[in-house]
Amino acid sequence: MSTLLIYVIMFLVLIAISVPIAFALGLSTLVAFVLTNNPIDLFAQRLWTGLDKFTLVAIPFFILAGELMGGSGILVRLLDFARLIVGKIKGGLLYINIFVSMLFGGINGSAVADTSAVGSMLIPATKREYKDPELAAAVTAISSVVGPIIPPSLPMLIYTFAAANVSVAALFLAGIIPGILLGLSMMAVTFFIAKKRDYPRDGRTYTFKEVLRILGRFLIAAVLPIIMVAGIVGGVVTPTEAGCIGIIYALLIGFFVTKELTLKATYKAMVRTIIVTAIVMIMIAIGNVATWWLSIQGIPADISTFFQNVTSSPAIFLFLMLILYIFIGLFIEQAAAMIMLVPVFAPLATTYGIDPMHFGLVTVLALAIGLITPPVGICLFVSSSIAKVKLQRVFVVSIPYLIAMTIVLLLVTFVPQIYLWLPRMLGF
Secondary structure, X not given: OOHHHHHHHHHHHHHHOOOOHHHHHHHHHHHHHHHOOOOHHHHHHHHHHHHOOHHHHHHHHHHHHHHHHHOOOHHHHHHXXXXXXXXXXXXXXXXXXXXXXXXXXXXXXXXXXXXXXXXXXXXXXXXHHHOOHHHHHHHHHHHHOOOOOOOOOHHHHHHHHHHOOOOHHHHHHHHHHXXXXXXXXXXXXXXXXXXXXXOOOOOOOOOHHHHHHHHHHHHHHHHHHHHHHHHHHOOOOOHHHHHHHHHHHHHHHHHHHOOOOOHHHHHHHHHHHHHHHHHHHHHHHHHHHHHHHHHHOOHHHHHHHHHHHHOOOHHHHHHHHHHHHHHHHOOOOHHHHHHHHHHHHHXXXXXXXXXXXXXXXXXXXXXXXXXXXXXXXXXXXXXXXXXXXXXXXHXXXXXXXXXXXXXXXXXXXXXXXXXXXXXXXXXO
């Protein structure tokens, strides 16, 4: 039995018995090292090499900025603004859920955090109003996927580290239009559902003074992603510096403007940041070792040769990648999948003449769908837990939204001109 086959079988078996992805990959790679007579100290060296990049500091900064903004009362302000804009439409709470996810995702850049925070506030209210907990959970989980697409985006940040051939600023800009398209597609599905079920409208009216107050409170939240993205795109700050600015802004807003951020909440945000960062960094370090071992075994070259023998068409290559990504996303979380797959396939995409921004966005969006598809489906699991309904029933209700997402994914994959014009217009 070849070492590669042992490596793959061991990795799959470890995943099957619920060993975390990072440790399953690490143990498999360690065994492969031993079987191919590589010294163990080289394994440790490659672990460190994977983390010896200053730009990785941006990851905990982005996470902490999002955590602090989440604890600063910003979400309530976003909810008020969303209610003002879309609350009077039939089934308004569902639209509010989607709209807030688009706004909040742009602040914290994390789909799971979006599902938890928005779901905790809107799922109970939607259950009371429409008596449909499955739909409330489904809309929350599905709309949270917009978070990793609209910048600033943590998955995009991870992708740029794994790919090393696309800038963060370029990928951020490329994600704006697809993120909006995702939100609009979800609203279109909601329109037909709300109309069919004849959901009530919100009868609340606003005075001019109330509108100004809501807009003023909203601008406090909207400034952060604008500062971070504009600073990175304009070349004024690096992603690491943008993360620092985000933390400082979140602290100032939380302590002195909204006055809802406490020292205890700040401490908890830092603890959560450390935990999430540790998970990501372990995955990056082990992913670097695995990629290095696969490279010296000639696996990426073999994969490249295989694809080029199968097809010379960029469109067919992208179609095959979509199938692979969606299948992998069923079992492996988005960030882990990117760290494992991107170093192998991003260079291959370049040989097909595919723009790195294009391939990056396809990768991020296709793997994001795995967040809402069983058996992993982390966002689906979180939302169904909040709604206290079975995950299977939530998934069934999610199918129309998944179809809409798939249509957007196909547009992103095969009609990249609809969004690549923006980063190109700004010189990327």
